[in-house]
Amino acid sequence: MANSKFTVKKNKSGTGTIKVIFNYGKHKKIEYYTPYKLIDFKNWDKGSSKVKLVPSEPEALGINGKLRLLEAEADKIISKHVNEDLELTNDLVKSRMESVIKNRDVSVNEIKTKENNQDFLKYFEWFLNFYSTNPRPKTNKPYNKGTLKTLRNTKELVERFQKHKKRLCFDDVTLSFHHKLIDYMSGHDYSVNYKGTVIKNVKAIMNDAYERDFHRNLDFKKSAFSKPTEEVENVYLNEDEIEKINQVDLEKLLEDNDGEYFKKEEVKPYLDYLERCRDFFSIGCYTGLRVSDLLKLTKDNIKEFSVGGRKMKAINVKTSKTSKLVEIPIKTALQNILDKYDGDMPKKVSDAKINLYIKKIGKAAKLDELVKVKSIKNGITTETSIPKYEKITNHTARRSFCTNAFNGGMQPVDIMTISGHKTEKAFFTYIKSTSRDRFDKIKNHPFFQ
Numbered sequence: 001m002a003n004s005k006f007t008v009k010k011n012k013s014g015t016g017t018i019k020v021i022f023n024y025g026k027h028k029k030i031e032y033y034t035p036y037k038l039i040d041f042k043n044w045d046k047g048s049s050k051v052k053l054v055p056s057e058p059e060a061l062g063i064n065g066k067l068r069l070l071e072a073e074a075d076k077i078i079s080k081h082v083n084e085d086l087e088l089t090n091d092l093v094k095s096r097m098e099s100v101i102k103n104r105d106v107s108v109n110e111i112k113t114k115e116n117n118q119d120f121l122k123y124f125e126w127f128l129n130f131y132s133t134n135p136r137p138k139t140n141k142p143y144n145k146g147t148l149k150t151l152r153n154t155k156e157l158v159e160r161f162q163k164h165k166k167r168l169c170f171d172d173v174t175l176s177f178h179h180k181l182i183d184y185m186s187g188h189d190y191s192v193n194y195k196g197t198v199i200k201n202v203k204a205i206m207n208d209a210y211e212r213d214f215h216r217n218l219d220f221k222k223s224a225f226s227k228p229t230e231e232v233e234n235v236y237l238n239e240d241e242i243e244k245i246n247q248v249d250l251e252k253l254l255e256d257n258d259g260e261y262f263k264k265e266e267v268k269p270y271l272d273y274l275e276r277c278r279d280f281f282s283i284g285c286y287t288g289l290r291v292s293d294l295l296k297l298t299k300d301n302i303k304e305f306s307v308g309g310r311k312m313k314a315i316n317v318k319t320s321k322t323s324k325l326v327e328i329p330i331k332t333a334l335q336n337i338l339d340k341y342d343g344d345m346p347k348k349v350s351d352a353k354i355n356l357y358i359k360k361i362g363k364a365a366k367l368d369e370l371v372k373v374k375s376i377k378n379g380i381t382t383e384t385s386i387p388k389y390e391k392i393t394n395h396t397a398r399r400s401f402c403t404n405a406f407n408g409g410m411q412p413v414d415i416m417t418i419s420g421h422k423t424e425k426a427f428f429t430y431i432k433s434t435s436r437d438r439f440d441k442i443k444n445h446p447f448f449q
Contacts, residue, residue, distance in 0.1 A: 007021060014040060015040065016037065016038035018036045018063070019032060019033045022088060030089075038051060077096055091108045120170055120172070121155065121158065121162070123170075123209050123214065127151075128155070146292060151201055158181070161181055161184045170215035171217050173202065178224070181199070181202075199226070199227035234391070234432065237392070237400045238404060238407075241365070244366070244367065245281070245282065246333075250274050276349050277358065277361075280294060283297075283345075283397075284394065284401065287401065288328070288405070289398065291351045291395070292321075293317055302314075302330070302343065303327070358394075362389030365389070370388070399430065399432060402415055
């Protein structure tokens with residue numbers, strides 16, 4: 001005869017998990033594990049199918065109340081199975097039980113989706129696909145291509161980490177998992193900050209799944225499940241150095257046949273292309289825009305308007321990362337570049353080529369001051385010194401803008417409006433203002449006169 005009953009599974013820790021067993025024929029049964037646990041499995045009363053009302057089980061009364069509701073729902077399911085020939089399935093039983101627990105209707109489709117996503121990596125793939133087109137709750141917009149690429153890199157790294165092991169479920173993402181993943185990345189010489197990015201992304205997936213009720217594992221919220229960070233020795237160019245970049249004779253640089261700037265087998269760019277690469281880098285130094293936004297600029301982004309009777313000119317752009325509209329005044333040095341292209345932006349170039357050629361131009365500009373860099377090999381950190389021009393990248397332009405604007409006396413809140421930094425703490429970590437830069441900035445303040 002079909003019936004249902006409650007029982008308790010003893011866990012290794014000595015706790016107990018309450019489950020409902022549906023018996024509906026010879027050798028036919030369905031088990032549903034409730035979210036209700038006993039602090040000590042011995043506190044289960046088999047006779048009454050209740051949690052004993054003892055001090056060591058402070059939630060006993062509330063759990064027993066829920067069990068009675070589940071019992072009533074189980075009786076309905078069994079009655080329909082017997083009298084209306086209702087087919088009992090795992091998904092049906094789970095959907096009706098969870099409807100009682102969550103106090104809302106939980107459909108069979110929702111249960112099936114959850115079953116498919118118990119695997120952390122399967123859920124990660126769903127997350128990538130879903131948020132590539134659907135708005136995220138926090139920002140109300142989908143992830144951009146750059147963020148999706150970073151997230152996918154994290155997924156692939158975790159897949160490599162899990163290779164030859166059992167599937168990774170939500171409940172497996174524990175403090176032990178965190179420790180082993182950090183060790184794995186250290187053994188493969190990933191930088192400290194890259195490890196931090198991976199842990200941050202893992203936490204984001206776990207949090208999204210938690211908010212959708214796919215799991216109740218809260219280890220990822222613990223303080224020990226933290227992302228490692230270190231201050232990266234990135235460089236910036238002061239205004240004199242940017243001017244040196246702009247003064248390099250590019251024709252002479254391209255005439256090099258001694259391998260000082262271009263390897264003998266390396267194909268040299270056309271002069272026009274090399275000049276556009278330099279101009280885009282300089283525009284980044286004068287606007288603070290990310291290279292992804294920089295290379296999308298057109299003449300339509302150059303706006304003229306009047307303020308108090310004065311004619312003004314600005315770069316007007318909605319940034320891809322924040323979706324906020326920013327207006328950046330056009331300084332004389334920037335206008336000089338635009339004039340070269342009849343008031344338009346240079347024809348597009350590759351961001352990878354800017355990274356490649358700006359180092360060569362920096363070398364020709366003699367930006368060879370030694371800067372310290374850290375590297376990690378087999379978990380051991382070493383420090384070396386290299387010429388500054390070797391560290392110049394697209395992102396150096398943006399960092400240079402923020403630092404030079406700050407050193408020039410612009411208020412952090414105004415710079416952050418353009419840069420998109422959300423807090424002053426993040427902003428001051430980002431800029432590379434030295435103690436001497438700050439001295440020069442404050443020495444003329446009335447307080448020191």
